[in-house]
Amino acid sequence: MEKTAPKLYGLVLAGGKSTxxxxxxxxxxxxxxxxxxxxxxxxxxLCDVVFLSVREEQESSVDKxxxxxxxxxxxxxxxxxxxSAHASHPNVAWLVLACDLPLLDLESIKxxxxxxxxxxxxxxxxxxxxxLPEPLITIWEPEGLQKAIxxxxxxxxxxxxxxxxxxxxxxxxxxxDEVLYNANSLSEYEFAKSKIALNHGE
Numbered sequence: 001m002e003k004t005a006p007k008l009y010g011l012v013l014a015g016g017k018s019t020x021x022x023x024x025x026x027x028x029x030x031x032x033x034x035x036x037x038x039x040x041x042x043x044x045x046l047c048d049v050v051f052l053s054v055r056e057e058q059e060s061s062v063d064k065x066x067x068x069x070x071x072x073x074x075x076x077x078x079x080x081x082x083x084s085a086h087a088s089h090p091n092v093a094w095l096v097l098a099c100d101l102p103l104l105d106l107e108s109i110k111x112x113x114x115x116x117x118x119x120x121x122x123x124x125x126x127x128x129x130x131x132l133p134e135p136l137i138t139i140w141e142p143e144g145l146q147k148a149i150x151x152x153x154x155x156x157x158x159x160x161x162x163x164x165x166x167x168x169x170x171x172x173x174x175x176x177d178e179v180l181y182n183a184n185s186l187s188e189y190e191f192a193k194s195k196i197a198l199n200h201g202e
Contacts, residue, residue, distance in 0.1 A: 010043030135160030
């Protein structure tokens with residue numbers, strides 16, 4: 001009998017410090033609502049349940065319409081938010097998105113979900129150009145996250161990409177690499193805004 005894939009929950013990582021951007025990247029507006037809410041609403045169309053991953057001091061400012069998981073601060077870097085989510089719901093897969101992906105759209109996320117391989121540790125978007133997994137546009141399976149915890153206990157590196165490169169990760173390639181573009185600075189924000197306006201024919 002074929003084993004059923006774990007349920008798919010969505011997680012928008014909104015707990016970063018956004019030092020290069022100079023303001024909270026999750027609250028920047030590209031599509032008429034704060035970006036973290038925009039991505040949350042996209043994930044709601046594809047996942048069983050969706051959460052915003054936030055720092056403790058952010059939680060009180062999040063609209064009550066959005067579920068949150070507060071960082072436990074047990075790990076460094078993005079693994080902090082991802083593994084805090086895993087700790088709260090250990091038996092589900094997590095579709096994780098960084099909040100600085102202004103060009104990501106529903107069709108692209110749908111492609112990732114449709115090509116999910118639940119027997120792999122993770123199913124990760126990668127650009128056609130680099131062929132490297134993008135850990136913050138990835139479906140992390142529960143077994144893969146357990147492996148990540150073991151990896152973090154024994155490794156010097158807390159880099160999620162390095163982990164994905166050394167485990168059985170299925171790579172998915174978007175039709176256009178630009179959907180994976182992440183905006184970390186004001187100039188990148190301006191570029192993303194101009195691309196969105198162009199795509200909308202404004």
